[in-house]
Amino acid sequence: MPDLTLSVLDLVPVRRGQTSADAVAASVALAQRADELGLHRYWLAEHHNMPSVASTNPPVLLGVLAGRTRRIRLGSGGVMLPNHAPFVIAEQFAALEAAAPGRIDLGIGRAPGSDPVITALLRSSGHTSDVDAFPNHVRDIEALLGAEGAGLRLATGEQYTVRATPAAQGTPDLWLLGSSDYSAALAAQLGLPYVFAHHFSGEGTERALDLYRSQFQPSEHLSAPRTFLTANVVAADTAAEAERLALPQLQHMARLRTGTPLTALDTVEDAEAARLTEPQQDLVAGMSARWFIGEAGDVADRLTAFAQRFGVEEVMVSPSAGASAAEPIDRAPARERTLELLAARLPQGVLAAA
Template sequence: MTTAPAPALSVLDLVPVRTGQTSSQAVAASLALAARADELGLRRYWFAEHHNMPAVASTTPPVLTAAAAARTRRIRVGSGGVMLPNHSPLVVAEQFAALEALAPGRIDLGIGRAPGSDPVITQLLRMSGTTSDVERFPDHVRDITRLASPAGATVQFTSGGTYDVHATPAATGSPEVWLLGSSDYSAQLAASFGLPYVFANHFSGEGLERALGLYRSQYRPSEAHPEPRTFLTVNAIAAPTADEAEARALPQLRSMARLRTNQPMRPLETVEEAQAAPLDGMAQTIVDGMRAKWFVGTAADVAAQLRAFAARWQVDEVMLSPIAGSYENEPLDAAPGRVQTLELLVTELG
């Protein structure tokens, strides 16, 4: 029997914060993970954008990307993604043009249109007038790609004059722009723009087949991307034993159950805290449903799932959200379970 080819691996990091951990320690743990991913030969490392969440410290992808770029040599780094309605297109273009100057040829700009937080925080983020108009998302994506390019963009005035705008004065390259989403909308927009696209499969996995079908069937070739280009995200934990992997999955599973049942959010529990507190029936049902879609187990088991998953959806890359929780006795400025996941899978996949 022929073995499916091994997909390239990448990382999506939300910079998780656990009980007793400071933001500084959480960021240190993630930057150490980025450095290890670089050493292991992973393809890219992206930071998400979420706001006002006790268990998530990835509020500013450009800042974290800069820090990761300074600590790595080869791996591509970037956002997964910048939630564009929260920001001015020119500011985003300037930030990522500066990152491209810092790490030429290694910067990815993943762009999404979700808020990344609750309605109150969304209002605080979107106090900049028309910038926050979600209906203008396609125009803002187009603006960013032009502003961050070496050629820049030209503003056309109704009076007939023009004004040249550059995100950086003398660019020699551009960040690679990806559209992100978990619905048909972003898939179709990416196809119409001829841009790479990532379906956020780690959210729930619902709608994956339709979104990929729309993207691939409606794709309009662009000069930079003559063929459709995509990969998928998954939640994954690998450990020496299946029991350890399941134990390390509990903190994140329980945190997601709290989110989906509108319970007060808190930092991620340690494994011991998660094991000591039983869930009610509804929360347990949610946990069981999510767990069925996660890749959790020994390195051999998870690697086999990744091979089959990549082959099923015809992608050559899978982006892992390594959501392994921590035990109480593990260092606060490190993430041994997440590092272990990457190391075991790279070894197993060869």
């Protein structure tokens, strides 16, 4: 088993007392720390109209990070394609690739990333993307990003070429993301890299990876299956401190899954004093068992065993530690500390090339 490569997934969390500007500043600082530590990728998720999540527009935020980091790969984890016109996404990521050559990943997902009302708003400007058209739109983006562009045949019979950027020197790495068999099968069919969202529920991972690997068809871009996994992680100097830091995010997810109206994330102190319903307590206990929460050495060992179990060389961690009320409003010290502790224990992994 080669050394373990670490990457980061960020939703730009917003806690009580923070503005969106504060949350973005904290994520910029986190990305810069990941860059300094030698981690491989930094991806931003797409979510909408959530009081605890500021990663509504990955391409815009990635442009900010491209100017504030040095070497780390930057990408979307992912752009929710049914919300957007494929040509717009291709143009955005071609521009990012031009600004940060060789550092851009375009991760594409099929879910809307929000509720039906927000999905309708996103499509009201005339976007033609929808879930049923997803495979064709993935192919369109792949063609549009290439140097030769995509060919359209007009009603007059004339051939018309469309390019995402006039003179591409390189193209972003295109990844398919998913939490079901559908995306695994499609990634295999198209010969694309694939990421299974293990951090969602921790279920179905083995089946999805087996399906992807067994059905993979080589393409001009990729000759063999290429994949990694995601995981929710809280590492600290002691197990007790890690469990305390994990409470705000765990309780927030329990409220989400039981239909409780959401707010910004609690501070650690508020989470310690919170009262949950019995179903919410059960959800917290179940998630705690699946997440990687604990003393840093133990978490590093468990992540390595996790990677070995599923035959991957890279794990993308979502650093889920909460913040105390007294900590700087524009930083996320415990999230940064999670990355620092893991980098200290997996130095070969964080410097390895995926």
